[in-house]
Amino acid sequence: MTGRLVHTGQVVIDLVMQVPALPPVGGDVLALSTVEYVGGGFNVMAAAARAGATVVYAGGHGTGARGDRVRAELAAEGVTISQPATASIDTGVCVVLLDNTGERTFVTGSGAETAVGDPLPELDASDIGYVSGYSLVVPEKAEQVLAMQGGTLLVDPGPLVADIAPDIWARTLARTAVLSCNDREAQLLTGQSDPQAAASALAETVPAAAVVVVRTGAGGCVVAQNGTVQVVPSISVEVLDTNGAGDAHCGWFAAELLRGTDVLEAARRANIAAAIAVTRSGPATAPTRSEVDAKAL
Incomplete structure (x- = not known):
């Protein structure tokens, strides 16, 4: 493995609340459980590091208890931080409502992770720069990300895909080597409800020369490359918590590409990693390489 995954997005604290159902407008529900994690x-990054990649966090982190926790957990995963802490602002919080189907709904309160600090590091030719849609909806942050030189970009637009300014999105796509999104996001971008049609x-x-990956949950993913569209199936598991499944897929897919793995095999292994992740509670539940190897035989 010669290159690094350089993550330009945001690390936040996830406040995960398991609820029987989402509350109606003006209503309230009692959470069945409430847990805090480092997320976003x-x-x-945790998924890529557990897959064996060298990982750098180039995003913001705050001054305060939440920022301290972020730095400690990144260090525990072996992730290097390239930016200094932002003075006088702590890291933000994302409230995650997890319903009894395993689906999740987010409300994000931003903090230092969206701040525009020092210039982002220049990517080496063998590096993959990870770009999040959460960065692209903040104009100053988007300009900083798009000014980054070198390497190749893996872009994950995320749930806020419809809020990205058209000009910024067009400029991002022009530099994209890998576009990875879920089927909902793909439909928002294309108007196509069929994942294969959306990927095309x-x-x-x-x-x-770019690769498009449309993640389809239990179905695995669809990969479009070189004029062809192929379905890459996943393995069957019992779903406990889908929070972080797409992140596990992206991290593992990037790590496999950095190892020189063929795109379709990288997608297959990323499917397995995401499938293992949803059998566990919490957002950063990506498996280790040995766990994926055992299922990939």
């Missing part, structure tokens, strides 16, 4: 971009449409928006 941490999930992708998305492939028309990125450079010819």
Whole structure:
């Protein structure tokens, strides 16, 4: 493995509340459990690090108890931090409502992770720069990310895909080597409800050599590359918590590409990693390489 995964997005504290159902407007529900985790971009980086990648966090982190926790848990995963802490602002919080189907709904209160600090590090030719849609909806942060030189970009637009300014999105796509999104996001981007049709449409928006991955949950993912669209199935598991599954997929997929793994095999192994992750409670539940190896035989 020669390159690094350089994550330019956001690490936050996830406040995960398991609820019987989402509350109605103006209503209230009693949470069945409430747990705090380090989440957001941490999930992708932890997944890639557990897969054996060298990982750098180039995003913001705050001054305060939440920032301290972020730094400690990144260090525990072996992730290097390239930016200094932002003075006078702590790391933000994301409230995650997890219903009894395993689906999750987010409310994010931003903090230092969205701050624009020192210039982002220049990527080496063999590096993959991870770009989050959460960065692209903050104009100053988006400009900083798009000014980053070198390497290749893996772009994950995330739930806020519809809020990204069209000009920023177009400039991002022009530099994208890998576009990874779930089927909901793919439909928002293309109007296509069929993941294969959506992947094909998305492939028309990125450079010819780019790879498009549409994650389909239990179905695995769809991969579009070089004019072809292929379904890559996953393994069957009992779902406990889908929070962080897409992050586990992205982190593992990036790590496999850094190892030189073929795109379809990288997608298959990322499917396995995401499937293992949803059998566990919490956002950063990506498996280790040995766990994926055992299922990939």
